[in-house]
Amino acid sequence: xxxxxxxxxxxxxxxxxxxxxxxxxxxxxxxxxxxxxxxxxxxxxxxxxxxxxxxxxxxxxxxxxxxxxxxxxxxxxxxxxxxxxxxxxxxxxxxxxxxxxxxxxxxxxxxxxxxxxxxxxxxxxxxxxxxxxxxxxxxxxxxxxxxxxxxxxxxxxxxxxxxxxxxxxxxxxxxxxxxxxxxxxxxxxxxxxxxxxxxxxxxxxxxxxxxxxxxxxxxxxxxxxxxxxxxxxxxxxxxxxxxxxxxxxxxxxxxxxxxxxxxx
Amino acid sequence: xxxxxxxxxxxxxxxxxxxxxxxxxxxxxxxxxxxxxxxxxxxxxxxxxxxxxxxxxxxxxxxxxxxxxxxxxxxxxxxxxxxxxxxxxxxxxxxxxxxxxxxxxxxxxxxxxxxxxxxxxxxxxxxxxxxxxxxxxxxxxxxxxxxxxxxxxxxxxxxxxxxxxxxxxxxxxxxxxxxxxxxxxxxxxxxxxxxxxxxxxxxxxxxxxxxxxxxxxxxxxxxxxxxxxxxxxxxxxxxxxxxxxxxxxxxxxxxxxxxxxxxxxxxxxxxxxxxxxxxxxxxxxxxxxxxxxxxxxxxxxxxxxxxxxxxxxxxxxxxxxxxxxxxxxxxxxxxxxxxxxxxxxxxxxxxxxxxx
Numbered sequence: 281x282x283x284x285x286x287x288x289x290x291x292x293x294x295x296x297x298x299x300x301x302x303x304x305x306x307x308x309x310x311x312x313x314x315x316x317x318x319x320x321x322x323x324x325x326x327x328x329x330x331x332x333x334x335x336x337x338x339x340x341x342x343x344x345x346x347x348x349x350x351x352x353x354x355x356x357x358x359x360x361x362x363x364x365x366x367x368x369x370x371x372x373x374x375x376x377x378x379x380x381x382x383x384x385x386x387x388x389x390x391x392x393x394x395x396x397x398x399x400x401x402x403x404x405x406x407x408x409x410x411x412x413x414x415x416x417x418x419x420x421x422x423x424x425x426x427x428x429x430x431x432x433x434x435x436x437x438x439x440x441x442x443x444x445x446x447x448x449x450x451x452x453x454x455x456x457x458x459x460x461x462x463x464x465x466x467x468x469x470x471x472x473x474x475x476x477x478x479x480x481x482x483x484x485x486x487x488x489x490x491x492x493x494x495x496x497x498x499x500x501x502x503x504x505x506x507x508x509x510x511x512x513x514x515x516x517x518x519x520x521x522x523x524x525x526x527x528x529x530x531x532x533x534x535x536x537x538x539x540x541x542x543x544x
Numbered sequence: 545x546x547x548x549x550x551x552x553x554x555x556x557x558x559x560x561x562x563x564x565x566x567x568x569x570x571x572x573x574x575x576x577x578x579x580x581x582x583x584x585x586x587x588x589x590x591x592x593x594x595x596x597x598x599x600x601x602x603x604x605x606x607x608x609x610x611x612x613x614x615x616x617x618x619x620x621x622x623x624x625x626x627x628x629x630x631x632x633x634x635x636x637x638x639x640x641x642x643x644x645x646x647x648x649x650x651x652x653x654x655x656x657x658x659x660x661x662x663x664x665x666x667x668x669x670x671x672x673x674x675x676x677x678x679x680x681x682x683x684x685x686x687x688x689x690x691x692x693x694x695x696x697x698x699x700x701x702x703x704x705x706x707x708x709x710x711x712x713x714x715x716x717x718x719x720x721x722x723x724x725x726x727x728x729x730x731x732x733x734x735x736x737x738x739x740x741x742x743x744x745x746x747x748x749x750x751x752x753x754x755x756x757x758x759x760x761x762x763x764x765x766x767x768x769x770x771x772x773x774x775x776x777x778x779x780x781x782x783x784x785x786x787x788x789x790x791x792x793x794x795x796x797x798x799x800x801x802x803x804x805x806x807x808x809x810x811x812x813x814x815x816x817x818x819x820x821x822x823x824x825x826x827x828x829x830x831x832x833x834x835x836x837x838x839x840x841x842x843x844x845x846x847x848x849x850x851x852x853x854x855x856x857x858x859x860x861x862x863x864x865x866x867x868x869x870x871x872x873x874x875x876x877x878x879x880x881x882x883x884x885x886x887x888x889x890x891x892x893x894x895x896x897x898x899x900x
């Protein structure tokens with residue numbers, strides 16, 4: 281039953297993608313409300329899915345790679361719902377939707393929804409650590425999306441080739457400010473996630489600690505690097521994309537190795 | 545009742561012909577000289593049109609004679625320049641005109657204000673009755689919808705406005721931007737004024753002739769900078785407008801590079817409207833620098849026009865829908881004249897499509 285909710289949610293996000301693609305094709309790019317509502321509706325179904333799964337498990341639904349991907353997609357949508365209207369970035373929905381479709385489609389298609397028998401009771405510190413870290417990933421994902429938007433806008437301005445989408449994208453300086461804010465949000469939440477990991481009462485696997493600190497250092501470097509004169513905003517935007525790709529690969533690795541370990 | 549539009553525009557007549565008919569008549573004189581029940585006279589630099597409702601058919605020549613400036617002129621000579629639209633074609637034409645689709649610069653918004661003004665004048669003089677009232681109210685709604693739901697008015701189409709538009713696309717709010725005008729030419733002055741109108745408050749002017757720099761600075765509310773100090777300003781400013789008569793580039797990569805190091809993540813927008821160019825084209829390859837010369841500004845203006853033309857089909861679809869709906873609402877007796885006229889005459893019927 282809960283998988284159906286996820287399918288409906290994916291269809292909602294897919295509608296936003298198709299809508300954008302059709303409008304781009306006919307040269308009339310008007311993201312406006314449709315994307316926001318499609319993403320909003322998709323978010324409701326995502327939340328319903330996670331709620332059902334959480335009740336069934338009796339804990340935060342982050343017990344396997346499938347749930348991690350869905351939780352990550354939910355975090356991306358959550359961040360968009362918070363950041364989009366706040367910074368008047370309605371167009372971000374057009375860029376957010378494809379990422380969510382990718383994450384959820386992969387989660388639905390790949391045979392990664394393996395149920396593990398969990399014998400230990402839910403530990404609130406573990407739950408907090410896992411969920412807050414995934415929400416931080418949502419902020420990093422949105423920074424990556426804002427980075428893509430920045431590069432699209434920058435490219436058009438440099439080449440003097442302005443397409444319909446140019447007039448709907450936010451100004452360069454606003455986009456860069458959004459990237460910076462999202463990076464700070466992400467780093468703050470991620471720091472909270474790492475610190476809370478030390479309160480779980482269990483010894484943390486070394487590979488997870490190293491990977492987590494690696495991601496933290498990567499984003500801290502990007503944030504500080506933007507003050508360096510040789511690191512132009514364009515490269516900060518590009519690093520947000522690279523950073524998220526690396527972070528996502530590490531998240532996969534961490535979850536995969538955790539699943540391989542025998543249950544406590 | 546016949547609803548019709550008779551007129552001439554930039555599509556059918558040159559300016560010499562148009563000026564023979566512009567300003568020669570008023571709505572009142574048209575009503576007086578013809579037996580129209582209602583009339584509205586729309587005159588702009590690109591068109592002279594009469595929208596009217598009458599019981600009997602009024603010939604194009606009759607209207608043309610009313611419009612002629614010279615009383616003894618022969619309107620027959622200009623007959624081929626006139627067009628005539630009736631009923632649904634007239635409705636469609638007005639919707640296109642109000643939406644800017646029939647304008648010389650497709651999507652321009654000035655025509656909307658001019659149409660509104662013409663309607664207001666006709667309404668105040670009592671020349672526009674219930675039929676024209678409904679027609680024009682719908683036209684204004686259609687024009688707004690076309691602007692909101694298509695990109696017909698997107699992008700600037702003149703060199704000056706392109707520069708301002710691009711500045712806003714880079715910096716967002718221009719109120720915090722620092723602008724340096726290098727060379728006090730007419731085009732740079734116009735661009736500077738356009739930037740000020742969009743909120744720029746910190747404007748600096750530098751020119752070989754210090755007097756001219758002071759003059760322009762005073763005129764635009766900026767401050768003059770000695771010409772030998774303009775280069776140092778590049779580490780502070782956000783927008784540089786250059787239009788000097790220099791034969792060699794004033795700004796090169798080598799000159800700009802050390803100043804860019806102090807700018808961190810703030811972009812620099814350079815508008816080079818000088819010919820020969822004041823800024824070495826390779827400056828555009830530098831990180832965070834966006835250089836637009838006169839050709840690239842023109843190219844952006846042309847792209848905007850092409851984008852607008854691309855939107856015409858979408859706008860036409862909205863108009864077609866509204867024309868059908870407007871005619872349908874009239875034929876179904878909705879929006880009856882009695883709702884508009886304070887004291888409708890007994891037996892007054894709504895306008896039927898067949899009557900249009």
